[in-house]
Amino acid sequence: MRQATVYIDSEALQYNLNRVKQLAPTAKIVSMVKANAYGHGIKDCLAALKDSDAFGVACLEEALEIRELGYQQPITLIEGIFSADEMQVVIDQNIEVIVHHQPQLDWLLANKEAYIAKGLKVWVKLNSGMNRLGFKIDVIKNVINQLKAEGFTCVLAMHFANADAEHPLNEQQIQQFLEVKNDCAPLMGSCCNSAAIYKYPELHFDFVRPGIMLYGATPFADKTVHDLDLKPVMTFTAEVIALNNIKPGEHVGYGSTFTADKDMTLAIVSIGYGDGYPRAFPKQNHVAINGQQTRVIGRVAMDMIAIDATGLNLELGTEVELWGKSRLIDDVAEANGTIGYELLCRMSARPVRKLV
Secondary structure, three states, X not given: OOOEEEEEOHHHHHHHHHHHHHHOOOOEEEEEOHHHHHOOOHHHHHHHOOOOOEEEEOOHHHHHHHHHOOOOOOEEEOOOOOOOOHHHHHHHOOEEXXXXXXXXXXXXXXXXXXXXXXXXXXXXXXXXXXOOOOEOHHHHHHHHHHHHHOOOEEEEEOOOOOOOOOOHHHXXXXXXXHHHHHHOOOOEEEOEOHHXXXXXXXXXXXXXXXXXXXXXXXXXXXXXXXXXXXXXXXXXXXXXXXXXXXXXXXXXXXXXXXEOOOOEEEEXXXXXXXXXXXXXXXXOOEEEEOOEEEEEEOOOOOXXXXXXXXXXXXXXXXEEEEEOOOOOHHHHHHHOOOOHHHHHHOOOOOOEEEEO
């Protein structure tokens, strides 16, 4: 049987959740489990994240999957509902919504009594400069005051555009958030994603929203998971299915982009972009075998890659770590010109998944 396997380490996931608790001891934790728990598998991850105060998802379908699995923690729809008919469903299922534009506000107000009766909070999104979702500062104060006057419990929410870097927009966003929070007091607040949890402890407020850090990948370009005291949760492996010896001048793979300059041994590994392993690699990529890294040779195909096995004495069936504890997902992403988030989220269903 072809062996391409994704191992999910539940203890590492619990460890990373505890890191959030250490970093933000006074805030409640809304664990972000959207996009199938960042590609890790919602069912297995929820079991490890059961001590979260709440869960965050992108859409109603994701929220309903959590309810169907039996979890009753509060859930926040971070993009709100997409149509008026979804409002009754969120009320019935005790799901909290963000409002970020007028139609959502109208749908919420039309269902005021039922929503409030369930004790649900409404999250109000501030557009403080990222310019995706949210009310601008000259509008949001009136929105919050209107909701409070109608009897709603509100949480002011914001998302940093550059929490992972030094950028002048950070201070602008912070000042807008603080102005709204102070002018509409008393008012709960939430503005810290993974990077901001580390960078702005003074802004943890009532709720923090960890995402990528839970899964053991870094939100920073200049810090590794080891720097942040996090543990990789996903280990992605495949096996050697063939061994080839090639001579100087021989080519490897589609496009013949690699030409050997010496005698080499190649190992062919049962993985490719059909499994979610990236293809582009503008920089040299590597895999790990027993903790030792070796380079990927030639182009990644749909089902196979070639790696340099010269001097490694590999055998058929040898396990190759594509990313995990020895070859970090963030390093693979950097070689591919992208971020770990993307590689994790675009995993295909083809690899076998196992909970460790």
